Amino acid sequence: MSFIYDILDDWISTPSPQVKIELPEILDAYFAKVRKEGGKKHTTVKKGEGLGVLAQRLGTTQEKLKEMNVDKLKTWGAVQGFNAGETIAYQDENESGGKVYFDKVQSATIGDEVYLVVKTQNFQNRKLKINICQGKEKVLAEKDKLISVTQNGSSISLIESTVGKSDDIVDAENKEDYKDWAVSKITLKPQGDEQLKKWEDAIGKTSDNKTYLYLLVDAHSGNTDYDKDLFVYYGNKNDEAESEHSNFTNYWLDVEGKWFGLSKVKWHDPVDNPICTIYMQSGGGGSLGKHWGLFGKTRNGSTHSGLDLFAKTGENIYACVDGTIYNRRWHGGYGNTVTIKVKDKASFITFRKDYKLIHPNEGEIEKGTGYNENGDIFLFYAHLDSVEEFKFGDEVKAGQILGKTGRSGVKAGTCAPHLHFEIFSNYKTAVGTKYRINPAFYVKYKSFDEQSTAEKELQKKEKERGKIKQVYGSKKLEYKDMTDFKK
Numbered sequence: 001m002s003f004i005y006d007i008l009d010d011w012i013s014t015p016s017p018q019v020k021i022e023l024p025e026i027l028d029a030y031f032a033k034v035r036k037e038g039g040k041k042h043t044t045v046k047k048g049e050g051l052g053v054l055a056q057r058l059g060t061t062q063e064k065l066k067e068m069n070v071d072k073l074k075t076w077g078a079v080q081g082f083n084a085g086e087t088i089a090y091q092d093e094n095e096s097g098g099k100v101y102f103d104k105v106q107s108a109t110i111g112d113e114v115y116l117v118v119k120t121q122n123f124q125n126r127k128l129k130i131n132i133c134q135g136k137e138k139v140l141a142e143k144d145k146l147i148s149v150t151q152n153g154s155s156i157s158l159i160e161s162t163v164g165k166s167d168d169i170v171d172a173e174n175k176e177d178y179k180d181w182a183v184s185k186i187t188l189k190p191q192g193d194e195q196l197k198k199w200e201d202a203i204g205k206t207s208d209n210k211t212y213l214y215l216l217v218d219a220h221s222g223n224t225d226y227d228k229d230l231f232v233y234y235g236n237k238n239d240e241a242e243s244e245h246s247n248f249t250n251y252w253l254d255v256e257g258k259w260f261g262l263s264k265v266k267w268h269d270p271v272d273n274p275i276c277t278i279y280m281q282s283g284g285g286g287s288l289g290k291h292w293g294l295f296g297k298t299r300n301g302s303t304h305s306g307l308d309l310f311a312k313t314g315e316n317i318y319a320c321v322d323g324t325i326y327n328r329r330w331h332g333g334y335g336n337t338v339t340i341k342v343k344d345k346a347s348f349i350t351f352r353k354d355y356k357l358i359h360p361n362e363g364e365i366e367k368g369t370g371y372n373e374n375g376d377i378f379l380f381y382a383h384l385d386s387v388e389e390f391k392f393g394d395e396v397k398a399g400q401i402l403g404k405t406g407r408s409g410v411k412a413g414t415c416a417p418h419l420h421f422e423i424f425s426n427y428k429t430a431v432g433t434k435y436r437i438n439p440a441f442y443v444k445y446k447s448f449d450e451q452s453t454a455e456k457e458l459q460k461k462e463k464e465r466g467k468i469k470q471v472y473g474s475k476k477l478e479y480k481d482m483t484d485f486k487k
């Protein structure tokens with residue numbers, strides 16, 4: 001018996017020659033938006049260097065240093081710090097050379113800057129040729145014809161990109177991750193105002209205010225030294241019999257049956273840099289106040305009916321979408337307010353993001369009872385310093401300035417100036433979260449953890465000024481000025 005086993009063992013351990021052909025492949029192609037993370041650096045703590053001095057030397061805050069080096073933090077009585085000679089990490093937000101990421105997007109708006117990403121294999125330093133094509137039906141061009149977009153200020157329909165080489169990745173800390181990727185930056189708009197108007201009109205005529213595009217990647221014509229039969233292709237939906245294109249050199253985007261949607265209507269955030277407030281009107285908060293500006297029972301059990309976005313007095317507030325002026329009035333505790341009625345509800349719904357509740361345990365919720373996505377939708381801006389001169393029914397465009405932020409309505413004054421922003425389907429104030437949706441599903445705001453040191457410092461500085469009263473803003477909106485408005 002043992003004799004047989006010996007033979008079997010010998011047979012198994014005999015190496016058999018394996019032929020492996022490394023075929024060049026295109027694995028995926030899609031549209032993406034870039035995300036950058038500041039460079040993480042290290043330093044050695046000097047002798048006698050306290051936390052405050054250290055933070056100052058590195059241009060960061062004590063809080064941030066503690067967060068990033070929890071395991072190395074020492075406590076001596078009431079004092080905290082690091083041992084001399086210890087190597088600690090810190091974040092330099094302004095420095096280039098951080099990490100870069102390309103997040104796949106399924107839609108964008110005319111004028112957006114996006115990246116065309118092509119993932120490859122065994123194709124380093126090779127040149128790819130990429131076209132953006134009209135999908136589904138004629139809108140910007142005849143179906144399957146090329147779309148010209150903008151790159152470096154010029155009109156372009158053939159985008160060339162070299163695998164592993166791109167201005168946006170060569171300096172990145174994680175450039176190794178992209179050695180098999182071709183990445184090119186483009187702007188989704190045509191050249192010239194006349195052409196732009198044509199695009200907007202054409203998309204405006206579609207049933208869902210969107211047109212659908214796909215990518216065509218030509219991996220062969222720039223690499224003729226490869227025998228084209230050696231290429232492996234995926235996702236080619238083109239019917240070989242009918243195709244005018246060379247099936248061996250093309251790759252289609254909608255490998256999962258998904259198209260890239262280009263829309264005309266823009267979403268404009270209500271303030272320029274939406275960051276949630278981290279202090280209470282009274283001044284309490286900081287890292288403990290992470291959830292107080294959010295929607296729901298986020299204030300130790302008491303309800304907040306909107307999203308509070310930090311803003312010093314006098315900053316612009318914007319119409320997020322096209323709409324009509326529905327109200328412009330003084331509202332007691334909300335102070336001066338303006339409300340717009342959303343014009344195009346179907347598009348509005350498309351702006352809803354994949355937002356994950358950040359503080360559900362502290363009471364943050366998705367929506368209150370009675371919010372009706374199919375009903376009229378209103379956007380409500382409160383605590384304003386001033387509101388532009390509007391009449392009931394005036395049309396406003398996405399991105400149009402509606403007024404200025406302030407501290408109105410807060411009788412006792414506030415340490416935390418902000419825009420109070422609500423989205424609701426029934427114009428009723430002071431009903432908690434009823435009829436309301438969490439605005440965080442629409443506004444691209446930065447949570448406490450996403451805010452930079454400088455942004456948190458700005459809020460802290462404002463808090464340290466103490467309670468400031470500007471109860472009526474620069475001018476209290478009077479009833480007598482409000483012809484036609486709901487009173």
Ligand SMILES: [Zn+2]
Nearest residue numbers: 306307308420
């Ligand atoms: Zn609020």
